[in-house]
Structures are given as structure tokens and as C-alpha cells.
Amino acid sequence: MVEPKLYRSVIEDVINDVRDIFLDDGVDEQVLMELKTLWENKLMQSRAVDGFHSEEQQLLLQVQQQHQPQQQQHHHHHHHQQAQPQQTVPQQAQTQQVLIPASQQAAAPQVIVPDSKLIQHMNASNMSAAATAATLALPAGVTPVQQILTNSGQLLQVVRAANGAQYIFQPQQSVVLQQQVIPQMQPGGVQAPVIQQVLAPLPGGISPQTGVIIQPQQILFTGNKTQVIPTTVATPTPAQAQITATGQQQPQAQPAQQQAPLVLQVDGTGDTSSEEDEDEEEDYDDDEEEDKEKDGAEDGQVEEEPLNSEDDVSDEEGQELFDTENVVVCQYDKIHRSKNKWKFHLKDGIMNLNGRDYIFSKAIGDAEW
Amino acid sequence: MAYQLYRNTTLGNSLQESLDELIQSQQITPQLALQVLLQFDKAINSALAQRVRNRVNFRGSLNTYRFCDNVWTFVLNDVEFREVTELIKVDKVKIVACDGKSKYSSNYCESKATSNLVFCWCLFV
Numbered sequence: 001m002v003e004p005k006l007y008r009s010v011i012e013d014v015i016n017d018v019r020d021i022f023l024d025d026g027v028d029e030q031v032l033m034e035l036k037t038l039w040e041n042k043l044m045q046s047r048a049v050d051g052f053h054s055e056e057q058q059l060l061l062q063v064q065q066q067h068q069p070q071q072q073q074h075h076h077h078h079h080h081q082q083a084q085p086q087q088t089v090p091q092q093a094q095t096q097q098v099l100i101p102a103s104q105q106a107a108a109p110q111v112i113v114p115d116s117k118l119i120q121h122m123n124a125s126n127m128s129a130a131a132t133a134a135t136l137a138l139p140a141g142v143t144p145v146q147q148i149l150t151n152s153g154q155l156l157q158v159v160r161a162a163n164g165a166q167y168i169f170q171p172q173q174s175v176v177l178q179q180q181v182i183p184q185m186q187p188g189g190v191q192a193p194v195i196q197q198v199l200a201p202l203p204g205g206i207s208p209q210t211g212v213i214i215q216p217q218q219i220l221f222t223g224n225k226t227q228v229i230p231t232t233v234a235t236p237t238p239a240q241a242q243i244t245a246t247g248q249q250q251p252q253a254q255p256a257q258q259q260a261p262l263v264l265q266v267d268g269t270g271d272t273s274s275e276e277d278e279d280e281e282e283d284y285d286d287d288e289e290e291d292k293e294k295d296g297a298e299d300g301q302v303e304e305e306p307l308n309s310e311d312d313v314s315d316e317e318g319q320e321l322f323d324t325e326n327v328v329v330c331q332y333d334k335i336h337r338s339k340n341k342w343k344f345h346l347k348d349g350i351m352n353l354n355g356r357d358y359i360f361s362k363a364i365g366d367a368e369w
Numbered sequence: 370m371a372y373q374l375y376r377n378t379t380l381g382n383s384l385q386e387s388l389d390e391l392i393q394s395q396q397i398t399p400q401l402a403l404q405v406l407l408q409f410d411k412a413i414n415s416a417l418a419q420r421v422r423n424r425v426n427f428r429g430s431l432n433t434y435r436f437c438d439n440v441w442t443f444v445l446n447d448v449e450f451r452e453v454t455e456l457i458k459v460d461k462v463k464i465v466a467c468d469g470k471s472k473y474s475s476n477y478c479e480s481k482a483t484s485n486l487v488f489c490w491c492l493f494v
Binding site (some may be wrong): 006007009010011013014018021022023027031034035038039041042044046047099204212315325326327328329330331332333334340342346347348349350351353354357358359360361363364365366368369 | 372374375377378379380382383384386387388390393396397398400401404405409411412413414416417418420421422423424425426427428429430431432434438441443445448450451452457459461462463464465466467469470489
């Protein structure tokens, strides 16, 4: 069994040991604290066991308990007034926040609205985007898309998803998104690759549970006016519609044309590609390959799908891609075999079984091959 | 040189991810991150050796075994892990074990544990 204390003590030891290395490298202590925070948060997310005695965690708990969409303006008000005890708010430029209302339904993947205090805290502490994402501690696979504009005008993207893409999941209810225009941006061409979310009530054409991919665009600042270059938002829905915002101060999300040109299949039916144009280009390539194979075959085999596709005896590779691969990482004292009877003498191991962590100093096992 | 074996654990992976994020935002250098990981190796190795004192038994059927570069990799099916307090059953488990006696093959062990490469080269730092 794992005692949380053990993990805690390891973290403490590591952090303390590397403090010198950090200082030698000229890295600020705050970065070290950020590392610790990130680390602890990730642990929390994965195990959902202990609480840490840090502020972020308490705020986190508050956030997680609030599943109601909150008024943004109220938050903004909070945003300006609240000051965290430990840190000041030295920022010259306001940060642009993307606040996603939480879904009230448990069925759909939920996006938890970060509490205003949390936002403020993140702004105040000048934490990096990554840290703020970590502190939000959303359920696995769902993270907020958030941009934080630091003093230097450097926009940091905070997005994490399982496959590295950036997603926003819209709750089943109508999306209530608001936008906060970046005020007081320094004119003079502050350009940086930016991920900017266009917050606007999305048209009903977008199905509720679509994921939205946001790709970075650039923001050009002309004078005092901030002109928002539209962000291309691609949904992985069948239509693969793009939402592009017009470059007004009130950008509106509109479904644009599809990314790939619609390709008509002229070689007849009989392929297994899905009717939905989920990913047009990929389907097109698959169709090509399948068609070539079919051409090689006889006419009577139109129904059979890619030849030789079932010849491989793959050994349950799907399971390897499974979420929780049960792994034991350890050292061996002695491995013994007698005919097909194996005996294992292991030590100092960390196990991850069914999603949970266990530790042992000694393990003895038997197995038949 | 402590085993880098434990980097592929919840604790180790969360540390690596955190370091990656800091590198992404350019708050630390990759070199520094490497130093942190090396320190983590030492810390976790010593913590396991000194602060953990419990025993586990397990039984199952052996699906595959591999011994390469002094690293054993097993895949067991239908395994029961038994501790005094509880019983844990899994359909499939992978066990990666480095030599408990010799600590000099740490780099091999790390690559086995994390990437399961058949061959690797050894860098003595």
C-alpha cells in the first residue's frame, strides 16, 4: 500500500535537493515552487487521494464543488478587487481569460469553471500558463483553454489534452461564453502567436458535445484598437466546420467552409468508410487504398474488405493502448524457473494496478507459463 | 548512479510532465530538468530502500518473459496480488525488474522500463 506520506516525503526531498541546482542555474525560487505545485497537482489528479496543504488545493476543492455556471462579470469584478495575500498584482496588461462555464450535467464531459479567486490567484502570482492549468485540476482529459498575457505581452497557451490537441468541450446546455477584450495593449506591433478563444454564443448548428480545436493565430495591434484575427476553430464533428471569428471587437463565431474539399467517390459503393465525412482527407486516402486492393481482386469480392486484413494474429494490442496498463516497476532478487513453473523474488517495487499505486519492499510470486 | 527505473511511475511521470511544461514555457533548461530527474532517481531509490517495509505476494499465469541486458520483463495474466490488508486482481500486468544486486546497469534498466527497446547503448555519465 502506498502511504501518501512517502510520496510527500520524496517530493520534499527532491525539491530541497534541487533547490541548489536551481539557484546555481540562476533560476528563481518561484519556478521551483511552481514545479512542486505542478507535480503535486498531477499526483492529485491521478490518484485523487490526499490533499496537500497548499492554497491552490483548497481553492481547487472549492472549484470542484461548484458546478454551476457563474456570471462572468461578477468574476471580473472580483478579478480586479481581490488580491491574494502573498502576492501582488504587478501586471500592466490585463490578462485575457477564457472562462468556460461548467456543465451541470454529469453525463457529458464537464468543464469546470475556474473560480474567480482562482483566476485572480493565477494572475496575481504570474504563474505560467502551465501551472494555472494544473491548478484547475480538471477531470482527466479535459482541460481549460486559457491564455495568460504576462507583462511582456507573451501569450502563453495552456491547453492539455490526451492526444496533445487542444479541445474545448461544450456542455450540453447552450454555451454561454463571454469574451474579455484585451484592454490597454501596447500598440506598436506586439505580435505573438496566440491562442485566442472566441467567446460567443455559438450557433445552434454546432452539436453540443463537439470538441473544438483551436489553433493559434496572430493578433495585430493597431493603435489602440485591438483587432482580433480570427482563430480557426475546427471541430472534429462530422461536418468539420470551422468557426472563424471576424476581426471585429466583437468577434462572432461562424461556421465556415469545410477544410477539405468535398470529394465524390466515383468508384462505386462497397467500401466500409463511414458515411459521415468525419475526416475527409483521411477517408479519401483510405478509399484510394481500398480501391486499389479491390481492383487487384476479382469482381466478385467487392463485399470483402481490405484483403488480408484479418490474417494478422495480433496479440491483443488494443489492450496495450488501454488507459491503465498495470505496471510493476521493481528490482529482482531472484528469478527461478522449474520446467514451466516460475518463481519471482522481487523487491523495492512500485505498482500501478487498476489505476492505483502500491509500493512494496518485497514481493514473492508464482506463475505458470 | 541510481536506477532510472522509477521514472515511469505515477510519481516519476508527473515529475517529467511538470518539467516538460516548464521547459515549454522556457522557465528552465532541459539540462536543469535532467538534473532534477537524476536527483529524483536518487531520492526514490533511497526512499524505497529505507522507508518501505511491506510484503506482497502474487500469483498468476505467465504470458511472456524476456531477459535482456539484465532486465526481466514479464507479462502475467489473471494475477492476484495479496497483501495482508487487501487483495487486488488484474487481468494483465507487466512487470519490469532490474537487477537488485548490481547497480551498474542503470541506463539499460531505464530504457527497458520506459521504452522496451531491444537494444540500447550505454552512456556513462
